[in-house]
Amino acid sequence: xxxxxxSDMDEPVARLxxxxxxxxxxxxxxxxxxxxxxxxxxxVCSEAAARDVAAxxxxxxxxxxxTGTGASIAANKVPGVRAALCTDAYTAEGAxxxxxxxxxxxxxxxxxxxVLKEILDAWFATAPSEDAEDRxxxxxxxxxxxxxxxx
Numbered sequence: 086x087x088x089x090x091x092s093d094m095d096e097p098v099a100r101l102x103x104x105x106x107x108x109x110x111x112x113x114x115x116x117x118x119x120x121x122x123x124x125x126x127x128x129v130c131s132e133a134a135a136r137d138v139a140a141x142x143x144x145x146x147x148x149x150x151x152t153g154t155g156a157s158i159a160a161n162k163v164p165g166v167r168a169a170l171c172t173d174a175y176t177a178e179g180a181x182x183x184x185x186x187x188x189x190x191x192x193x194x195x196x197x198x199x200v201l202k203e204i205l206d207a208w209f210a211t212a213p214s215e216d217a218e219d220r221x222x223x224x225x226x227x228x229x230x231x232x233x234x235x236x
Contacts, residue, residue, distance in 0.1 A: 153192035
């Protein structure tokens, strides 16, 4: 799987995300502080990773900032992106199952190595729900991405 990864800081957790994804056999495309000379601002690098997903040049993305909140907000501004801030495996599983999340947002401050691995395990082991109500909700979210006529 092709996965874009962004971080606004070159922190151990961000480097671990890249290493762990590669260890699991994924092709990683880094952004922000993970690339020397690139713009590390959380809004800029999170948008870049999310745009990779929206354009189809990445299957998914992981966006990181100190709390994960700004990275998730920036990623969610890109149409077609469903970013979820996950602090544990249960949240990651739910984000994939019920929300068909395609971007994982992580906080650099509180995500430990064991928790990161649990989150990634749950994220990659969970498929989107086939339940009709869940699919209806996802269809509604897709409509929110559609351009709106001027008022």
